[in-house]
Amino acid sequence: MNNDDHDADGAMSFIFEAGVLKRAARTGWWFAGVTQPESIADHSFRTALIGMMLAAMEGADPARVSMLCVLHDTQETRITDIPHIAKRYLTAAPNPTITADQVAACPPAVTDLITSAVAEYETGDTLEAIVAHDADKLECLVQAVEYRHQGIDNVQRWIDSSRTALKTTSAHRLAEAALNGLPLAWLTPPPPTA
Template identity: 85%
Template structure:
Protein backbone atom coordinates (compact mmCIF):
# COMPACT_ATOMS: atom_id res chain seq x y z
CA UNK A 1 0.00 0.00 0.00
CA UNK A 2 1.27 3.50 -0.77
CA UNK A 3 1.60 6.18 1.86
CA UNK A 4 -1.35 8.02 0.28
CA UNK A 5 -3.50 4.86 0.51
CA UNK A 6 -2.43 4.40 4.14
CA UNK A 7 -3.41 7.98 4.93
CA UNK A 8 -6.73 7.59 3.13
CA UNK A 9 -7.48 4.38 5.05
CA UNK A 10 -6.65 6.02 8.37
CA UNK A 11 -8.78 9.04 7.50
CA UNK A 12 -11.65 6.75 6.57
CA UNK A 13 -11.61 5.29 10.09
CA UNK A 14 -11.37 8.79 11.60
CA UNK A 15 -14.41 9.93 9.60
CA UNK A 16 -16.28 6.76 10.56
CA UNK A 17 -15.51 7.30 14.24
CA UNK A 18 -16.98 10.79 13.88
CA UNK A 19 -20.40 9.19 13.36
CA UNK A 20 -20.30 8.27 17.05
CA UNK A 21 -20.71 11.98 17.88
CA UNK A 22 -24.16 11.83 16.26
CA UNK A 23 -25.25 8.31 17.25
CA UNK A 24 -27.42 8.12 20.36
CA UNK A 25 -27.12 5.59 23.17
CA UNK A 26 -30.48 4.04 22.38
CA UNK A 27 -31.08 2.10 25.59
CA UNK A 28 -31.92 5.35 27.38
CA UNK A 29 -35.05 5.74 25.24
CA UNK A 30 -36.59 2.89 27.27
CA UNK A 31 -36.09 5.01 30.40
CA UNK A 32 -37.85 7.95 28.79
CA UNK A 33 -34.79 10.02 27.87
CA UNK A 34 -35.80 11.88 24.71
CA UNK A 35 -32.33 13.06 23.70
CA UNK A 36 -29.80 10.64 25.20
CA UNK A 37 -26.08 11.14 25.20
CA UNK A 38 -24.15 10.17 22.09
CA UNK A 39 -21.88 7.15 21.94
CA UNK A 40 -18.89 9.51 21.66
CA UNK A 41 -19.98 11.41 24.79
CA UNK A 42 -20.25 8.11 26.64
CA UNK A 43 -16.83 6.99 25.38
CA UNK A 44 -15.18 10.28 26.39
CA UNK A 45 -16.31 10.05 30.00
CA UNK A 46 -15.64 6.31 30.06
CA UNK A 47 -12.01 7.08 29.09
CA UNK A 48 -11.77 9.72 31.83
CA UNK A 49 -13.22 7.36 34.43
CA UNK A 50 -10.96 4.60 33.13
CA UNK A 51 -7.85 6.75 33.56
CA UNK A 52 -8.87 7.54 37.14
CA UNK A 53 -9.74 3.94 37.99
CA UNK A 54 -6.45 2.77 36.49
CA UNK A 55 -4.52 5.12 38.76
CA UNK A 56 -6.53 3.90 41.76
CA UNK A 57 -6.08 0.20 40.85
CA UNK A 58 -2.43 0.28 39.76
CA UNK A 59 -3.18 -0.30 36.07
CA UNK A 60 -1.75 1.61 33.10
CA UNK A 61 -3.94 4.74 32.76
CA UNK A 62 -2.99 5.40 29.13
CA UNK A 63 -3.77 1.83 28.09
CA UNK A 64 -7.09 1.84 29.94
CA UNK A 65 -8.08 5.15 28.36
CA UNK A 66 -7.30 3.76 24.91
CA UNK A 67 -9.40 0.66 25.56
CA UNK A 68 -12.24 2.88 26.73
CA UNK A 69 -12.07 5.16 23.69
CA UNK A 70 -12.24 2.15 21.37
CA UNK A 71 -14.74 -0.02 23.27
CA UNK A 72 -17.83 1.12 21.32
CA UNK A 73 -16.33 2.18 17.96
CA UNK A 74 -17.97 -0.84 16.32
CA UNK A 75 -21.34 0.81 16.85
CA UNK A 76 -20.86 2.86 13.68
CA UNK A 77 -21.64 -0.39 11.87
CA UNK A 78 -23.80 -2.44 14.21
CA UNK A 79 -25.40 0.48 16.11
CA UNK A 80 -25.96 0.67 19.85
CA UNK A 81 -28.06 -2.46 20.26
CA UNK A 82 -30.15 -2.09 23.44
CA UNK A 83 -29.78 -4.85 26.01
CA UNK A 84 -33.28 -6.21 25.40
CA UNK A 85 -32.65 -6.45 21.63
CA UNK A 86 -29.63 -8.68 22.27
CA UNK A 87 -32.11 -11.41 23.22
CA UNK A 88 -33.27 -11.50 19.60
CA UNK A 89 -30.34 -10.28 17.51
CA UNK A 90 -26.89 -11.64 16.90
CA UNK A 91 -24.20 -9.19 15.86
CA UNK A 92 -20.75 -9.95 14.52
CA UNK A 93 -18.09 -10.01 17.25
CA UNK A 94 -16.62 -6.59 17.99
CA UNK A 95 -13.17 -7.87 17.03
CA UNK A 96 -14.44 -8.79 13.54
CA UNK A 97 -16.16 -5.42 13.10
CA UNK A 98 -13.01 -3.61 14.19
CA UNK A 99 -10.86 -5.64 11.79
CA UNK A 100 -13.12 -4.53 8.93
CA UNK A 101 -13.09 -0.91 10.14
CA UNK A 102 -9.29 -0.65 10.19
CA UNK A 103 -8.51 -2.88 7.19
CA UNK A 104 -7.47 0.13 5.12
CA UNK A 105 -5.35 1.72 7.85
CA UNK A 106 -1.57 1.52 7.92
CA UNK A 107 -0.64 -1.89 9.37
CA UNK A 108 0.86 -0.37 12.52
CA UNK A 109 -2.39 1.52 13.19
CA UNK A 110 -4.58 -1.51 12.46
CA UNK A 111 -2.44 -3.69 14.72
CA UNK A 112 -2.70 -1.26 17.65
CA UNK A 113 -6.47 -0.87 17.34
CA UNK A 114 -7.16 -4.56 16.74
CA UNK A 115 -5.01 -5.55 19.73
CA UNK A 116 -6.72 -3.03 22.01
CA UNK A 117 -10.21 -4.16 21.03
CA UNK A 118 -9.23 -7.83 21.43
CA UNK A 119 -7.81 -7.10 24.88
CA UNK A 120 -10.99 -5.29 25.94
CA UNK A 121 -13.21 -8.06 24.58
CA UNK A 122 -11.14 -10.81 26.26
CA UNK A 123 -11.50 -8.94 29.56
CA UNK A 124 -8.58 -10.72 31.21
CA UNK A 125 -5.87 -8.09 31.77
CA UNK A 126 -6.10 -5.66 34.66
CA UNK A 127 -6.44 -2.87 32.10
CA UNK A 128 -9.38 -4.59 30.40
CA UNK A 129 -11.08 -5.26 33.74
CA UNK A 130 -10.65 -1.61 34.72
CA UNK A 131 -11.88 -0.42 31.29
CA UNK A 132 -14.99 -2.58 31.58
CA UNK A 133 -15.59 -1.17 35.06
CA UNK A 134 -15.23 2.33 33.62
CA UNK A 135 -17.89 1.53 31.01
CA UNK A 136 -20.33 0.27 33.65
CA UNK A 137 -19.53 3.11 36.05
CA UNK A 138 -20.12 5.70 33.33
CA UNK A 139 -23.54 4.16 32.68
CA UNK A 140 -24.32 4.34 36.40
CA UNK A 141 -23.20 7.98 36.59
CA UNK A 142 -25.27 8.85 33.52
CA UNK A 143 -28.31 7.21 35.11
CA UNK A 144 -27.79 9.25 38.28
CA UNK A 145 -27.59 12.42 36.18
CA UNK A 146 -30.72 11.53 34.23
CA UNK A 147 -32.54 10.85 37.51
CA UNK A 148 -31.42 14.27 38.77
CA UNK A 149 -32.92 15.74 35.56
CA UNK A 150 -36.26 14.12 36.34
CA UNK A 151 -36.08 10.80 34.48
CA UNK A 152 -37.67 8.42 36.96
CA UNK A 153 -37.09 4.97 35.51
CA UNK A 154 -33.30 4.60 35.69
CA UNK A 155 -32.87 2.30 38.70
CA UNK A 156 -32.44 -0.84 36.55
CA UNK A 157 -29.41 0.80 34.84
CA UNK A 158 -27.96 1.72 38.21
CA UNK A 159 -28.50 -1.76 39.62
CA UNK A 160 -27.18 -3.68 36.62
CA UNK A 161 -24.16 -1.41 36.24
CA UNK A 162 -23.30 -1.63 39.92
CA UNK A 163 -23.66 -5.42 39.93
CA UNK A 164 -21.20 -5.71 37.03
CA UNK A 165 -18.38 -3.80 38.74
CA UNK A 166 -15.30 -5.85 39.61
CA UNK A 167 -12.73 -3.54 41.22
CA UNK A 168 -12.83 -2.10 44.72
CA UNK A 169 -12.17 1.38 43.36
CA UNK A 170 -15.14 1.19 40.99
CA UNK A 171 -17.38 0.16 43.88
CA UNK A 172 -16.13 3.13 45.94
CA UNK A 173 -16.79 5.52 43.07
CA UNK A 174 -20.24 4.02 42.50
CA UNK A 175 -21.08 4.54 46.17
CA UNK A 176 -19.93 8.15 45.91
CA UNK A 177 -21.98 8.66 42.72
CA UNK A 178 -25.07 7.44 44.55
CA UNK A 179 -24.57 9.65 47.60
CA UNK A 180 -23.07 12.85 46.19
CA UNK A 181 -25.00 15.61 44.49
CA UNK A 182 -24.37 15.88 40.74
CA UNK A 183 -23.58 19.58 41.03
CA UNK A 184 -21.48 19.43 44.21
CA UNK A 185 -18.45 20.41 42.13
CA UNK A 186 -19.91 23.94 41.81
CA UNK A 187 -19.28 24.66 45.50
CA UNK A 188 -16.21 26.76 46.25
CA UNK A 189 -13.18 24.79 47.50
CA UNK A 190 -13.21 24.09 51.24
CA UNK A 191 -16.81 25.26 51.48
Protein backbone atom coordinates in the same frame (compact mmCIF):
# COMPACT_ATOMS: atom_id res chain seq x y z
CA MET B 1 -1.04 7.01 -5.50
CA ASN B 2 1.80 5.65 -3.41
CA ASN B 3 1.37 3.26 -0.51
CA ASP B 4 1.79 6.01 2.12
CA ASP B 5 -1.11 7.96 0.58
CA HIS B 6 -3.25 4.82 0.55
CA ASP B 7 -2.44 4.22 4.24
CA ALA B 8 -3.34 7.82 5.07
CA ASP B 9 -6.62 7.48 3.18
CA GLY B 10 -7.44 4.29 5.10
CA ALA B 11 -6.62 5.90 8.44
CA MET B 12 -8.70 8.96 7.58
CA SER B 13 -11.61 6.74 6.61
CA PHE B 14 -11.62 5.25 10.12
CA ILE B 15 -11.33 8.74 11.64
CA PHE B 16 -14.34 9.92 9.61
CA GLU B 17 -16.27 6.79 10.59
CA ALA B 18 -15.50 7.30 14.27
CA GLY B 19 -16.94 10.81 13.95
CA VAL B 20 -20.37 9.25 13.45
CA LEU B 21 -20.26 8.32 17.14
CA LYS B 22 -20.64 12.03 17.97
CA ARG B 23 -24.12 11.93 16.42
CA ALA B 24 -25.22 8.40 17.39
CA ALA B 25 -27.39 8.20 20.50
CA ARG B 26 -27.13 5.72 23.34
CA THR B 27 -30.55 4.29 22.53
CA GLY B 28 -31.17 2.25 25.67
CA TRP B 29 -31.97 5.44 27.55
CA TRP B 30 -35.09 5.93 25.44
CA PHE B 31 -36.68 3.13 27.48
CA ALA B 32 -36.08 5.19 30.63
CA GLY B 33 -37.82 8.19 29.08
CA VAL B 34 -34.73 10.17 28.09
CA THR B 35 -35.72 11.86 24.84
CA GLN B 36 -32.26 13.14 23.93
CA PRO B 37 -29.68 10.76 25.41
CA GLU B 38 -25.97 11.37 25.25
CA SER B 39 -24.06 10.23 22.20
CA ILE B 40 -21.84 7.17 22.04
CA ALA B 41 -18.87 9.53 21.77
CA ASP B 42 -20.02 11.40 24.90
CA HIS B 43 -20.18 8.07 26.72
CA SER B 44 -16.78 6.95 25.42
CA PHE B 45 -15.09 10.21 26.42
CA ARG B 46 -16.21 10.00 30.03
CA THR B 47 -15.55 6.25 30.09
CA ALA B 48 -11.94 7.01 29.11
CA LEU B 49 -11.68 9.66 31.82
CA ILE B 50 -13.10 7.31 34.44
CA GLY B 51 -10.84 4.54 33.15
CA MET B 52 -7.75 6.71 33.54
CA MET B 53 -8.72 7.51 37.14
CA LEU B 54 -9.61 3.91 37.99
CA ALA B 55 -6.32 2.74 36.49
CA ALA B 56 -4.40 5.08 38.77
CA MET B 57 -6.42 3.86 41.76
CA GLU B 58 -5.99 0.17 40.85
CA GLY B 59 -2.35 0.23 39.71
CA ALA B 60 -3.11 -0.38 36.03
CA ASP B 61 -1.66 1.48 33.03
CA PRO B 62 -3.83 4.63 32.66
CA ALA B 63 -2.87 5.23 29.02
CA ARG B 64 -3.72 1.66 28.02
CA VAL B 65 -7.02 1.72 29.92
CA SER B 66 -7.99 5.04 28.34
CA MET B 67 -7.26 3.63 24.87
CA LEU B 68 -9.38 0.54 25.55
CA CYS B 69 -12.19 2.80 26.74
CA VAL B 70 -12.02 5.09 23.70
CA LEU B 71 -12.23 2.07 21.38
CA HIS B 72 -14.76 -0.06 23.28
CA ASP B 73 -17.83 1.12 21.33
CA THR B 74 -16.33 2.17 17.99
CA GLN B 75 -18.02 -0.80 16.34
CA GLU B 76 -21.38 0.89 16.92
CA THR B 77 -20.86 3.00 13.80
CA ARG B 78 -21.78 -0.17 11.91
CA ILE B 79 -24.20 -1.98 14.23
CA THR B 80 -25.55 0.99 16.25
CA ASP B 81 -26.10 0.97 20.00
CA ILE B 82 -28.24 -2.14 20.38
CA PRO B 83 -30.26 -2.00 23.63
CA HIS B 84 -30.05 -5.04 25.89
CA ILE B 85 -33.66 -6.05 25.17
CA ALA B 86 -32.90 -6.13 21.43
CA LYS B 87 -29.91 -8.42 21.97
CA ARG B 88 -32.39 -11.20 22.77
CA TYR B 89 -33.59 -11.08 19.17
CA LEU B 90 -30.60 -9.86 17.16
CA THR B 91 -27.21 -11.36 16.50
CA ALA B 92 -24.40 -8.98 15.63
CA ALA B 93 -20.92 -9.81 14.42
CA PRO B 94 -18.36 -9.91 17.23
CA ASN B 95 -16.66 -6.59 17.94
CA PRO B 96 -13.17 -7.81 16.88
CA THR B 97 -14.61 -8.81 13.49
CA ILE B 98 -16.21 -5.40 13.01
CA THR B 99 -13.02 -3.64 14.11
CA ALA B 100 -10.94 -5.69 11.66
CA ASP B 101 -13.20 -4.49 8.83
CA GLN B 102 -13.09 -0.89 10.08
CA VAL B 103 -9.29 -0.68 10.15
CA ALA B 104 -8.40 -3.00 7.25
CA ALA B 105 -7.20 -0.11 5.07
CA CYS B 106 -5.24 1.63 7.83
CA PRO B 107 -1.46 1.50 8.04
CA PRO B 108 -0.39 -1.88 9.47
CA ALA B 109 0.87 -0.33 12.72
CA VAL B 110 -2.51 1.37 13.27
CA THR B 111 -4.42 -1.79 12.38
CA ASP B 112 -2.33 -3.83 14.82
CA LEU B 113 -2.69 -1.25 17.60
CA ILE B 114 -6.47 -0.98 17.33
CA THR B 115 -7.25 -4.66 16.73
CA SER B 116 -5.06 -5.75 19.64
CA ALA B 117 -6.68 -3.20 21.96
CA VAL B 118 -10.20 -4.28 20.99
CA ALA B 119 -9.25 -7.95 21.39
CA GLU B 120 -7.81 -7.22 24.84
CA TYR B 121 -10.97 -5.39 25.89
CA GLU B 122 -13.24 -8.14 24.57
CA THR B 123 -11.22 -10.94 26.19
CA GLY B 124 -11.18 -9.04 29.47
CA ASP B 125 -8.25 -10.94 30.98
CA THR B 126 -5.77 -8.15 31.74
CA LEU B 127 -6.02 -5.74 34.66
CA GLU B 128 -6.34 -2.94 32.09
CA ALA B 129 -9.32 -4.65 30.41
CA ILE B 130 -11.00 -5.31 33.76
CA VAL B 131 -10.58 -1.66 34.71
CA ALA B 132 -11.84 -0.53 31.29
CA HIS B 133 -14.97 -2.68 31.67
CA ASP B 134 -15.51 -1.19 35.13
CA ALA B 135 -15.13 2.29 33.66
CA ASP B 136 -17.81 1.49 31.06
CA LYS B 137 -20.25 0.25 33.70
CA LEU B 138 -19.42 3.08 36.09
CA GLU B 139 -20.02 5.68 33.39
CA CYS B 140 -23.46 4.18 32.78
CA LEU B 141 -24.20 4.33 36.51
CA VAL B 142 -23.04 7.96 36.72
CA GLN B 143 -25.17 8.87 33.70
CA ALA B 144 -28.18 7.22 35.32
CA VAL B 145 -27.59 9.21 38.52
CA GLU B 146 -27.41 12.42 36.46
CA TYR B 147 -30.61 11.57 34.60
CA ARG B 148 -32.33 10.81 37.92
CA HIS B 149 -31.29 14.24 39.23
CA GLN B 150 -32.77 15.74 36.05
CA GLY B 151 -36.15 14.18 36.83
CA ILE B 152 -35.95 10.87 34.94
CA ASP B 153 -37.01 8.43 37.63
CA ASN B 154 -36.96 5.17 35.67
CA VAL B 155 -33.18 4.56 35.82
CA GLN B 156 -32.77 2.19 38.75
CA ARG B 157 -32.31 -0.90 36.55
CA TRP B 158 -29.29 0.78 34.88
CA ILE B 159 -27.85 1.66 38.28
CA ASP B 160 -28.39 -1.86 39.63
CA SER B 161 -27.04 -3.73 36.61
CA SER B 162 -24.03 -1.44 36.32
CA ARG B 163 -23.22 -1.70 40.01
CA THR B 164 -23.53 -5.49 39.99
CA ALA B 165 -21.08 -5.76 37.08
CA LEU B 166 -18.29 -3.80 38.81
CA LYS B 167 -15.24 -5.84 39.76
CA THR B 168 -12.62 -3.54 41.25
CA THR B 169 -12.65 -2.09 44.75
CA SER B 170 -12.05 1.40 43.39
CA ALA B 171 -15.02 1.17 41.01
CA HIS B 172 -17.27 0.15 43.92
CA ARG B 173 -15.99 3.10 45.94
CA LEU B 174 -16.66 5.52 43.07
CA ALA B 175 -20.13 4.04 42.55
CA GLU B 176 -20.95 4.69 46.22
CA ALA B 177 -19.71 8.26 45.85
CA ALA B 178 -21.86 8.73 42.73
CA LEU B 179 -24.96 7.36 44.43
CA ASN B 180 -24.47 9.57 47.49
CA GLY B 181 -23.29 12.66 45.64
CA LEU B 182 -24.91 15.54 43.85
CA PRO B 183 -23.96 15.90 40.18
CA LEU B 184 -23.80 19.70 40.32
CA ALA B 185 -22.17 20.06 43.75
CA TRP B 186 -18.96 21.17 42.03
CA LEU B 187 -20.73 24.45 41.08
CA THR B 188 -20.89 25.54 44.72
CA PRO B 189 -17.58 27.07 45.80
CA PRO B 190 -16.10 25.82 49.04
CA PRO B 191 -16.42 28.12 52.02
CA PRO B 192 -13.47 30.49 52.54
CA THR B 193 -10.81 29.30 54.90
CA ALA B 194 -9.82 31.48 57.83
